[in-house]
Amino acid sequence: MNWQELSEQQQTVARVLSHAMQREELAHAYLMEGPKGTGKRQTALLVAQTLFCTAPTEKKPCLECRNCRRIASGNHPDVIWVAPEEGAASIKKEQISYLMKEFSYRSVESSHKVFIVEQAEKMTAQAENSLLKFIEEPHPGTLALLVTEHLHQLLDTIISRCQVLSFIPLSDQVVEKRLIQDGLPKQLVKLAAALTHDYQEGSLLCQEAWFADARSQVLQLVQRLFKSSDSALPYVYEKFTPNFDNNQKMAVGLDLLLLWFRDLLSLHLNRQEEIVYEDQIDGLKEQMLSLTSNQVIRAMSSILDARRQLDAHVNGVSVMERLVIKLGGYFK
Numbered sequence: 514m515n516w517q518e519l520s521e522q523q524q525t526v527a528r529v530l531s532h533a534m535q536r537e538e539l540a541h542a543y544l545m546e547g548p549k550g551t552g553k554r555q556t557a558l559l560v561a562q563t564l565f566c567t568a569p570t571e572k573k574p575c576l577e578c579r580n581c582r583r584i585a586s587g588n589h590p591d592v593i594w595v596a597p598e599e600g601a602a603s604i605k606k607e608q609i610s611y612l613m614k615e616f617s618y619r620s621v622e623s624s625h626k627v628f629i630v631e632q633a634e635k636m637t638a639q640a641e642n643s644l645l646k647f648i649e650e651p652h653p654g655t656l657a658l659l660v661t662e663h664l665h666q667l668l669d670t671i672i673s674r675c676q677v678l679s680f681i682p683l684s685d686q687v688v689e690k691r692l693i694q695d696g697l698p699k700q701l702v703k704l705a706a707a708l709t710h711d712y713q714e715g716s717l718l719c720q721e722a723w724f725a726d727a728r729s730q731v732l733q734l735v736q737r738l739f740k741s742s743d744s745a746l747p748y749v750y751e752k753f754t755p756n757f758d759n760n761q762k763m764a765v766g767l768d769l770l771l772l773w774f775r776d777l778l779s780l781h782l783n784r785q786e787e788i789v790y791e792d793q794i795d796g797l798k799e800q801m802l803s804l805t806s807n808q809v810i811r812a813m814s815s816i817l818d819a820r821r822q823l824d825a826h827v828n829g830v831s832v833m834e835r836l837v838i839k840l841g842g843y844f845k
């Protein structure tokens with residue numbers, strides 16, 4: 514991530530940090546909090562790179578020099594990462610003590626030292642207390658970056674001594690843009706972003722062959738429902754349910770189906786820019802003419818009912834069976 518991307522994704526955080534860095538007035542400790550997939554870890558990395566880069570342009574790191582690369586790979590001696598050890602549920606006091614010891618030495622290569630605590634909420638109470646001492650009496654030139662998805666599991670005394678930076682969920686547009694930059698197919702990207710609102714999850718979904726199949730099967734199903742609901746049910750038994758062979762996959766299938774009807778509603782409401790099945794616009798328009806917006810809303814609420822039954826562990830095939838019969842009724 515670079516500063517430009519950070520300011521597109523997290524405008525406030527980018528503003529606070531870049532302002533402080535330009536004026537060389539960084540706080541001693543920042544607490545980066547917010548949901549998964551919002552760029553907290555990459556931001557911590559970017560701050561460290563900005564401090565250590567040997568070839569910056571206007572105080573922005575090059576991301577290519579030896580220091581930038583060593584920080585990205587976790588191999589810079591003055592940038593120390595702490596996280597729960599593999600398989601462990603917590604960050605132990607010993608890990609923080611080790612950190613304190615490291616920081617009591619002069620920095621190895623420069624006047625700065627940065628430590629980054631990931632999943633900071635997983636520190637034990639003792640670990641938090643020793644960290645607290647450190648934050649209260651910081652060594653000059655040291656910077657603490659704590660990263661957490663669960664702010665309120667941290668001690669209030671820690672929170673109050675850090676400058677809190679709140680990361681907000683990425684907009685679907687930002688998630689889409691990043692996935693498209695990664696070279697993932699646009700027709701899947703739109704759906705994945707609408708389903709997950711999360712860059713990492715969206716990326717995984719787009720790379721699964723199963724997801725591309727799921728999309729085309731949902732499209733087949735809505736076409737059959739539209740043409741003749743009699744052929745929809747056999748299709749569900751023979752093709753659809755075998756591909757959605759567990760409730761988790763079936764839930765994704767229902768969400769994809771829901772998005773189709775949401776697109777129909779967007780058309781009714783003249784909000785064409787919100788359509789996710791962009792390449793299916795002709796088919797959507799054709800169906801929109803034969804369904805009133807009320808029917809579309811009722812179809813959507815039937816799909817949501819089916820989704821709830823699935824969450825309550827009702828068998829996926831019978832959920833789908835009932836749903837298709839209901840939806841067939843709206844198309845008549």
Ligand SMILES: [Zn+2]
Nearest residue numbers: 566575578581
């Ligand atoms: Zn650099």
